[in-house]
Amino acid sequence: MKYLIVGATSGLGRELAYTFAEKKNNLVLAARDDRDLQAIKSDLSLKFRVEIKTISIDFSDIEEINNKILYDKEVHKNLNGVLFPIGFMVDKDNLLLDLKTIQNIIFANYASTNYLISKFFELFKNQEFTIVGFGSVSGLLGRNVNINYAAAKRALESFFESLAFQNKKKNFLIQFYTLGYLDTNLSFGKKLNLPKGNVKKISEIVYKNRNRKFLKRLYPFYWRIVSLLIKVIPFNLILSIKNLISKD
């Protein structure tokens, strides 16, 4: 089997690469910095004896996506699925952000995934093909920081739900995970109210579920409770509570 992992050099992407390679899957790894890609490539191929192809790519650049992924037949050859553990954040992602930066955030976190999947829907329509997306708990509710990132992640979730509707008579296997903080470099040094999720564990879960027709899951599990509360409590009440806490 062969899978494409977009954003494969750090955090969850890196762990997914190790989990999938350990189970003897060949991989196409896409990320920005070729040095990181080459280091992972050599490690995986030496340890697990699998074939690894790397793509050094800027995911905010549509031309690069077209040339390095969509038009490269080597990438598609025998490909069985694609995973998008990709995320792009900037400092001070607030209401005052300029349009160009907003576009970059939306493109990297939502539109590029949307675009690639729509193309893959056409390319792989005659075979069973896994598509795995990753949202964020930051998209559960509006917030004061990373506001465009959170909006893009919420849009992505909606897009995957739409995919499921579109997929009714097709062979695609679609899974979407909404992730809380994981023990990766993104959360390193952050003091959080809830414990960080285990990145190795979620990689194993993703691997185990890769053949499910449709799956939508929150990880770590305690975010399911938070998500449920956000859904049942009227927004006005949440807003009042939040304002009250902020005043203190």
Next chain:
Amino acid sequence: MSINGLEKTKTFSFDRSHSAKVLFKRPDKFREIEDLSKHNRTLINTGSNLSYSPLGFYKNSISVKLKKFNRIIDFNLKKKEITVESGITLSQLLNFTLLYDLWIPQIPGYPFITIGGAIASDAHGKSCALHGTIKNSIKEMTIFHIKNGWLSLSEKENKEIYNLTIGGIGLTGTIVNVTLKLEEFKNKNFITYKTKVNSVNECISEITKKSKEKDSFVYSWNMAENLKSLGKGFVFQNKINNGNVENFKFIPEEKKNKFLPFLPIWNKLTLKTANWIFYYLNNSSNHFREDDFTSVIFPFYGKEAYFKFFGKKGFYESQLLISENTIEDFFDEFKFIYKKFNPTISLFSVKNMRGTQEFLRFEDNKICVTFDFINNKKNILFMSELDKICVKLKIIPSIIKDSRLSKKIVEQCYPEYSRFRDLINNYDKKRIYKSEISQRLEI
């Protein structure tokens, strides 16, 4: 506390003599290593923070932890060479190379030490009489210094910095990857022979004799609870067991006894009891036993309780390189101050060492003597007297093991102390890489 991907954590040296609230950075991309200059602070590199002395932190420095840089970059079976990132641990490295019957023989006694840490401290293992220190297995390295950039180091390229980096306590920059020369190692099982000795002299002559034998690792365990029994113990000799071709068992990559608390159990009485039990058990058992790779090469794995039993105050270790000509004088003087201070010594061990002393590296063609002490006033006074003997008899104390050594003592014991300091200051004029030890020794 969170500052741009930095984590503030209270950190201790392994002997627990030093602690500080330290900012850690854990890069997982090359770009993040290059971005370290953005923090505008002094830096120091840390491996698994298992050094007895505080090599990997300083209260004002960011500790750079390359835990995520633990990959195998290249492996050439024909040439017997491997290139690895410096955050790889000894167990991760050996679990790969031993599949091909290859290893590096200079392995310090705990499997979770990183290769970067072993290089920065010029580590040695049980086989140091045969194989010397890890310096002998290094072919080349790549380091990153935030002012001097990326540097390739080897005997042919940037030789001076290469030499400063091995045993350079992390002061030349961040070791990112290293190419190691591997040696063949076919059978991974051992037979351990033991010989009873009744005195220090008997122990040393037995070690000197046995160390000349091929493919054997020789070291001793001696008692030091009082002058009467000083040196009484056993000389152990690990020999490769060619009769046992059982498959190699993977070395654990996770710590055992992770949650064992610090309990102040060791004192004169408990140490005496434990030592005599150990002595009688060894005395009454066969003079040889079969051992597996992990128990021989990583003797401290699974025996973490020994260190935890010093309690939160920890311990001190003194490791000394003493020439054959002065070893008798050393023990005469040792006995003299022992009488005066009656120290509490929890470990006394002897082995031979091979190498050439340069800079601050702990290596020479000498006898390596190790003592562990409970951290208390009397023992610290005793150790100060030991320092004086070191200066008098030109003995080299390990700066990696003994975290209380002063600049004054190190300057007098290491002939190349000033040369090392001057070269470091010349290479890194702003002295960006600083640790507790570099500050204490005024490097």
